[in-house]
Structures are given as structure tokens and as C-alpha cells.
Amino acid sequence: MIKEFLKEIMLNILQFLGLAWWVEVITETPLCLYYFGPFLSVKEADDMKTGYLEDLKLEGAQGIKVAVKRCKPHNLTVCQEMGETPDRQKEASLSGHAS
DSSP, X not given: OHHHHHHHHHHHHHHHHTOSEEEEEEETBTTEEEEEEEXXXXXXXXXXXXXXXXXHHHTTOBSOEEEEEEOOBSXXXXXXXXXXXXXXXXXXXXXXXXX
């Protein structure tokens, strides 16, 4: 319980600073930009990305590109269908490593 509490505090600090890890997914059909996270480590984010990709594929998404990066997204989902244009530069105020 204390371990989880400390993990949550650390995650909140990293997120505030823009240093938390996120899984960024861009799909061509539908044209969307998704962020999943935040995570404490690149390994934790990388381990979780498979499940997110499987869910999107089951929903019929095509042309999927994925990156694990440090950032601070303002919107977790941006889709053309919602009248928005996915713009990676605008959404992630800090970018980091991609994988």
C-alpha cells in the first residue's frame, strides 16, 4: 500500500515536469492521435503498448504507428472525426525517446 502510494506520488511529479513516459499511437484510419499513460519507466510503457495496439486493431484501426516517449500531452485523444487535426508537435509539449 505504501509502495503504491509512493509510486503514485513519483508519477505525479514526473507528469508535472513532463518527464513521465507515454505510449503515443497514430492511426491513419481513422486519422487519430492517442496517448496512453503515464508510466514511470520506458519499460513499463513498452510492456503495456501491446495491449493498446491489440485494442485499436480490434476496433478496426489501420496504418498504426507507435512510439514510447517522454511528453506531457494536453489531450489523450485527437481525431479528425471529432473536428480536430492530430498534430504531434502541438499535443506533446516535451518529446523524448521513440521506440
